[in-house]
Amino acid sequence: MPVHDEARADVIAKDLAAAIGRLLRRLRAEANPTELALSQMGALARLEQGGPMTTADLARAELMKPQSMGVILGTLEHEGLVERQPHPTDRRQVLFVLTEAGAAARTRHRAMKRDWLVRALGQLDAAQLEVLVAAIPILQKVGDS
């Protein structure tokens, strides 16, 4: 990138960091307090989509340490939303799957029209929504780089 663009990248980086920090705070605050915390819902969503996964699989998917994911899974297990399955060939590994209650929690969450982010997105016009849709894979790429 040319030199004058480094300064620009700097400004973009600052604004982007501020914007996602604010948005995540808002998300956390608006997440239905009676429901699950953000990271718990994230893990449930991964399990719903990706079938049985190990702690390490989930940690990689969410860009966190296995120990951190272990805490989250422990809470979800305690609440009966996920359960363990033995790994068929490697007894060190533990596979996690959604329980019926866990699947129901996902469904309930999805069905909630009160879901704040969905409503917030609904206030965008079509062009703005398209920009956001285009930005998501780029944000993912940045996170992975």
Added chain:
Amino acid sequence: MPVHDEARADVIAKDLAAAIGRLLRRLRAEANPTELALSQMGALARLEQGGPMTTADLARAELMKPQSMGVILGTLEHEGLVERQPHPTDRRQVLFVLTEAGAAARTRHRAMKRDWLVRALGQLDAAQLEVLVAAIPILQKVGDS
């Protein structure tokens, strides 16, 4: 929004939440560990741009509670990066400003080419960067809505 788009908004919401969650985790992990935490840097950046500000001003800007911002400012004050000024007319209020050390921290941070996010953005092509630039105000709007 038409009904079929509600389902789409739902998917977008899920992907967006996952993407920004991952990105923030990555940012936190990559932030130079010897430097300040993200929210501390955020507060310093606001003060650098916005001149003297009260706890409540800063909390509003960062979408957090004044008590939470108070903790952050307390840490920064303890480290000598910000200092208090009496408000000229309202003795309840406390204005915070950067100290020399605080301004130096900002400059140092900006100068660090090791800044992870800047490097990550540098790997995007021009078109991707433009999408991201266009997305930032939309993310801000979503956070405010």
Added chain:
DNA sequence: TATTGTTATACTCTATAACTATA
């Protein structure tokens, strides 16, 4: 009475380090 800020307390999220069990 309303507003600004502080103090106390607690919970979420995440990390590092040290350990156990299995491969």
Added chain:
DNA sequence: TATAGTTATAGAGTATAACAATA
């Protein structure tokens, strides 16, 4: 020896509730 997971501990980040000072 290397890998998957667990346990213990700690720190950042944030919230709510109760309080004090000032307007």
